[in-house]
Amino acid sequence: MTKLTHLTMADALAGLAAKEFTAVELTQAHLDAMAATKELNAYIIETPDAALKQAADADARYAKGGQRALDGLPLGIKDLFCTEGVQTTAASHILDGFVPPYESTVTTQLFRDGAVMLGKLNLDEFAMGSANITSHYGPVISPWSPKDAAGNFTRKLVPGGSSGGSAAAVAARLALGATGTDTGGSIRQPASFVGIVGIKPTYGRCSRWGIVAFASSLDQAGPMTRTVKDAALMLRSMAGYDPKDSTSIDVPVPDYAAALTGDIRGLRVGIPKEYRVDGMPAEIERLWQQGIEWLKAAGATPVEISLPHTKYALPAYYIVAPAEASSNLARYDGVRFGLRVEGKDLKEMYENTRAEGFGAEVKRRIMIGTYVLSAGYYDAYYLKAQKVRARIAEDFTKAYEQCDVILTPTAPSAAFGIGEKMDDPIAMYLNDVFTVPANLAGLPGLSVPAGLSGEGLPLGLQVLGRPFDEATVLKVGHVIEQAAGPQPLPPLVS
């Protein structure tokens, strides 16, 4: 029999319903796996007692035959979601000791549907990063990192970021699925780096209420899972209108799993020519071509499209996102929650608290944001970036007159080692070159494992869709998943 930790969410639900194992056994198997893999640093805090209690409640419901959509499924929660009574850090020193007295809407809905929380997952500080190396709690190590015969790492690979703990945990079988958030690629890029599925839904699809804010016009929550079907199941629970988020959209949430028919005949797949960036590795280009061939074989029609402002997406993002972050992070002042470092007066207390509480990357972004919003520079930088953002969104609107979905690589490379790409912030930012446009335009985007690099590391393909058409995005992702076939396990997983 398959190890309990290796089951898909769909198979685990079937096994629980058939009484092949209990939710407590399923949860305990994950807690044991977590205890044995602390070296990955995937979890910031584990909540075994609460998890076993939730699992026992699920078992009671199964016994009565009244189970819920995700009943008894052990999940990891990115530590950016506020969880009532459980420390929430955003991987920042400045949130030391913060215990939310409320529950985020997304986790409330997951628990409503019976999900079990194993713990809170590591991430880049305030979700700012693409390698999970900016966490106050230390970097997350990818389960794809190679080891020597003595069991020591010969190279520590990053799991991507910012949802690096979520990605590592799902790939390493330390959770059946996990929540992520995606502001510029933070679900899709790590999913690609560790060989799992991740979807950033349309902006407004999942409530942002109770998620620690980074850049409010870009942030969106989504599931990270090992199969497209699991992403469909989990997204259905996470999504939905919430009056507590003024940008949440009141549209029905479809049964995404029912959309996975495999039938994409006649679908027009846009291939944006501007995504053939200079210096893109040949293996990424080959993977992309392979993806096009798979979709063609399934009856879809590739269409070359143009998204002329693609190269301006990253610089526009690096004005808009820091600007919003500088405003959102103004709340961390040592008064209402988290760290306080005393000073001789109120102003110095603010300055000391923020100097000690924020890490280098967060400070850099707050300062960029403060600068582009300051008197004399607002029009030249912030307003200009918002206008460029409008042109990027317009590119997609025009493209969707010619196609139904868009296929691109998820990231311009496979995972790299911890310590690489650290000197130049822009080299790190380039990780998100293919994912950022969907955030600027608010569109849904999925990363699905499609093969391995020459070094044997996972590579993902990205499917972008029309607003609120996650169903088609998932359907196309499912076809790629089926065509790519079973993918190998990370070397650290047995």
Added chain:
Amino acid sequence: MSLDKATVAKIAHLARIKVPDSDLEQLAGELSTIMTWVEMLGEVDTQGIEPMTSVVAANLRRRPDAVTDGGYPEKVVANATDATENFFSVPKVVE
């Protein structure tokens, strides 16, 4: 756009982050690299384009102006370093 040390010190002050003088030089270099890189946005023709402030419909929903939440000050101040009688306390501001 190149930022000098004085500008970085001013931004740090506006952002209420204490930056030691010894760090200003390096920070100025890092921020200048980023600000020079984003200058490429100047190439984009944005004549007559409205700035995009939101990806969702511009009209926010309305609701009755009624109190729908609250009444638990002890929960509100529960995470404060220094909460006295359900107030947030800060160092003395007025002499």
